[in-house]
Amino acid sequence: MSTTQITFPAVPQLPPSAAPTTTQARTAGWFWSLGDALLPGPCIRSLLDGHGAGVPGLQRSLVRLVKMSRDTHLPDGTPLSKLVYGHLLDTLEKDSHCLTADLWGIYPGHTGETPMLPVLSRYLQDGPLAEDRYLPHLLLRHTPAVKVAYARRRGSSVGFTNQVNTVHLNPCYRELLQGRRVLILDDFCTQGYSFEWARHLLMQAGAAKAICISLGRCGRTYLRQRLVTNRRCDPFNSISYRDEDFLADPVTLSPCYPNLQQFRSDFLSHSAVTH
Numbered sequence: 141m142s143t144t145q146i147t148f149p150a151v152p153q154l155p156p157s158a159a160p161t162t163t164q165a166r167t168a169g170w171f172w173s174l175g176d177a178l179l180p181g182p183c184i185r186s187l188l189d190g191h192g193a194g195v196p197g198l199q200r201s202l203v204r205l206v207k208m209s210r211d212t213h214l215p216d217g218t219p220l221s222k223l224v225y226g227h228l229l230d231t232l233e234k235d236s237h238c239l240t241a242d243l244w245g246i247y248p249g250h251t252g253e254t255p256m257l258p259v260l261s262r263y264l265q266d267g268p269l270a271e272d273r274y275l276p277h278l279l280l281r282h283t284p285a286v287k288v289a290y291a292r293r294r295g296s297s298v299g300f301t302n303q304v305n306t307v308h309l310n311p312c313y314r315e316l317l318q319g320r321r322v323l324i325l326d327d328f329c330t331q332g333y334s335f336e337w338a339r340h341l342l343m344q345a346g347a348a349k350a351i352c353i354s355l356g357r358c359g360r361t362y363l364r365q366r367l368v369t370n371r372r373c374d375p376f377n378s379i380s381y382r383d384e385d386f387l388a389d390p391v392t393l394s395p396c397y398p399n400l401q402q403f404r405s406d407f408l409s410h411s412a413v414t415h
Contacts, residue, residue, distance in 0.1 A: 185352070305380055332365075
């Protein structure tokens with residue numbers, strides 16, 4: 141596994157605090173949250189903002205970690221993965237809603253890979269992300285999706301069906317998912333397309349609840365998707381829907397900056413090398 145030694149300069153102050161969705165999520169330490177794991181509807185959590193907690197260079201290192209399994213050593217020798225995944229596991233343990241999860245899986249990348257798993261697996265322990273609860277290849281990318289970053293560079297955009305028509309559940313888990321509370325982990329959440337499709341698939345498959353966790357959160361608007369057609373498909377096989385089959389309900393929430401500030405302080409404490 142390749143590593144890189146980096147040093148970061150001083151950072152500007154973060155914006156003032158804004159009210160999070162729930163007291164439980166705020167207390168646990170999430171940066172952004174939507175919904176309740178004990179109630180109907182989406183339950184979404186994000187650990188950090190997508191811009192590196194206001195630290196120049198951290199966003200790039202975070203992207204390398206979760207998308208390419210390339211770890212970075214901080215100036216005091218601490219692997220970035222230990223700080224990020226340790227923070228994730230601690231936050232999950234503090235959120236009693238997330239502790240209700242029976243099983244967990246990773247949302248696949250645009251070609252079907254799960255690049256965060258090799259490094260994340262070093263830190264797995266008892267709790268919501270226990271190894272014996274992990275379902276390999278729970279979500280199958282049967283057709284490559286358009287990578288959002290590439291589309292943006294070309295001046296185009298992708299819609300919800302970029303996920304809908306390229307991912308289905310693994311038929312091996314057809315019976316296991318019945319009545320279970322399933323946690324889905326992904327690298328970044330922007331408009332919520334991946335999480336909304338995972339949620340739709342799991343609920344159609346008979347799961348009791350889908351709890352979706354991302355390491356990074358970009359933007360403040362989450363698009364909750366509603367199926368507005370009577371046509372139903374098997375969640376364990378490839379599916380073909382049209383954009384007009386879904387209606388997006390935008391949900392705008394304020395992030396909790398003190399929780400992000402705590403991560404940034406921990407990060408900077410490892411970056412401040414005394415000579």
